[in-house]
Amino acid sequence: MEFGIKNEKITKSLLRATIKKALADIQRDPKRSVRNLVDLGLNFAEGCNQREIFDITQHYLSNENSAYYKLAEQIVNEADHEKLTTFGINFGYNGCTSGAKLLREKEAELGCHIPFMLNFILENDGVLTVDDIENKIHEGMELGIYIYSVVCSSDNLTDLLDMTAQFSECAFVLFINPKKLTREALSRIIELNNVVISLHYDGKTDECINAVKQLREHGCVAVVHFEYLPENMNAVLTNAITESIAEMGAIAGVLYTNPLSDNKAQQLVSDYRVEVVRSQQYPLFIFEAKSDIERIEHMFSNAECLVTFADNGDIYYTSQLKILKSIDAKRTALVDILKQLKY
Numbered sequence: 001m002e003f004g005i006k007n008e009k010i011t012k013s014l015l016r017a018t019i020k021k022a023l024a025d026i027q028r029d030p031k032r033s034v035r036n037l038v039d040l041g042l043n044f045a046e047g048c049n050q051r052e053i054f055d056i057t058q059h060y061l062s063n064e065n066s067a068y069y070k071l072a073e074q075i076v077n078e079a080d081h082e083k084l085t086t087f088g089i090n091f092g093y094n095g096c097t098s099g100a101k102l103l104r105e106k107e108a109e110l111g112c113h114i115p116f117m118l119n120f121i122l123e124n125d126g127v128l129t130v131d132d133i134e135n136k137i138h139e140g141m142e143l144g145i146y147i148y149s150v151v152c153s154s155d156n157l158t159d160l161l162d163m164t165a166q167f168s169e170c171a172f173v174l175f176i177n178p179k180k181l182t183r184e185a186l187s188r189i190i191e192l193n194n195v196v197i198s199l200h201y202d203g204k205t206d207e208c209i210n211a212v213k214q215l216r217e218h219g220c221v222a223v224v225h226f227e228y229l230p231e232n233m234n235a236v237l238t239n240a241i242t243e244s245i246a247e248m249g250a251i252a253g254v255l256y257t258n259p260l261s262d263n264k265a266q267q268l269v270s271d272y273r274v275e276v277v278r279s280q281q282y283p284l285f286i287f288e289a290k291s292d293i294e295r296i297e298h299m300f301s302n303a304e305c306l307v308t309f310a311d312n313g314d315i316y317y318t319s320q321l322k323i324l325k326s327i328d329a330k331r332t333a334l335v336d337i338l339k340q341l342k343y
Helices: 002-028 030-044 047-060 067-078 081-110 130-142 157-164 183-191 207-217 233-237 240-248 263-279 289-301 334-339
Strands: 117-122 147-152 171-176 195-200 222-227 252-256 285-288 307-309 315-317 322-324
Touching: 002 030, 002 067, 002 081, 030 047, 030 067, 067 081, 081 147, 081 171, 081 334, 117 130, 130 147, 130 157, 130 307, 130 334, 147 157, 157 171, 157 183, 183 207, 195 207, 207 222, 207 240, 222 240, 233 240, 233 263, 240 252, 252 289, 263 285, 263 289, 285 289
Parallel strands: 117 147, 117 307, 147 171, 171 195, 195 222, 222 252, 252 285
Antiparallel strands: 307 315, 315 322
C-alpha cells in the first residue's frame, strides 16, 4: 500500500510539472503547443473512451482557424496557472483516471453502479445542509468519486466554499446566481484552486456579465449556465445565447432545462450543441446538460446513474430525476443508497 501511495505522489508531481510546462509553452506558441499536448495525451490515453476524445480533439485542431486556439490563449493568459493545474489534476486524474479505476473496482465488489459525480441542491430553509454535503463527500471519496457539483441558491455560499477547501483532492463546480457573488464570496473563491464557478445567465440583465468580469480579473475560470425554455428556444438555436456567453469571456456555456421537459426540445438543443462544436467558430466549450451527463456516465459505468441530493431531503437519480422513495438521505450511508437504485 505504501508503495502505491508513493507512486501516486510521484505521478501527480510529474503531472503537475508537465501541465505547468504545457501552460507556459501555450503562452509562447499556442497552436503548436496545444497540438503537442493533445498528441502527448493520445500517446498516454488508457481505454477507448480517452483515445476517442483525444482523436476528436486532434481532428478539430487540424483546422488552423479553429476558435479553440483562441480559447486556449485566453485560458492560459487570463487564468491563474495554479488553479488550472490543481483543478485539472483533481478532475482529470483523481476523478477520471485514478478515481475511475477505484470506482470500477468498487462497482464489481458492491454489485451496484456508482456515479462519477454527485450533485447537491442547496437552498435557504432546506433540509440539506453543508455538513450533510461534507459527510456524503467523505463517503464518496471512499468509492472513487472525486467530482462534485452543487447548485447553491442559499445564503450559505461562503460556508460551502469553506467546506470545499477541506477536500483539496476533489474538483467542485458550483452553480450560483450572480447576485450571490458578494465581495466576501469572491475573496474566498480567489483563494481556492479546486473550485470552478458557473453563473446563471437570464439572457437579459448585465449581472452575469459583470460577475464573469470580476472572476476573470482575479484569474478565476468562469462558466455560464442558461436555462432553455419554449419562449427562448429561438435565441438558443440562432446562436444569440452562445454569442453572448462567448462575448462575456466565459470558457464554457452549459445549456439546461427541466428534466421533465419535452424530449424533442432537448434533442434539438443537443443537436445544436454538436453543430456548434463542429463549427469551431466560438472560443467556448458548449454543453447540453442532459445529453452530456448521460454520455459521460456511460463512459464510467455503462449506465446513467447521476445521483442528486435535493434541498428537501429527496434523492433523485438519472438525468430524468427519478425519485428514490422512503430513504433518509441524512442517515443512510451512500453505499446503501446506491444499492437501492433501480435502472
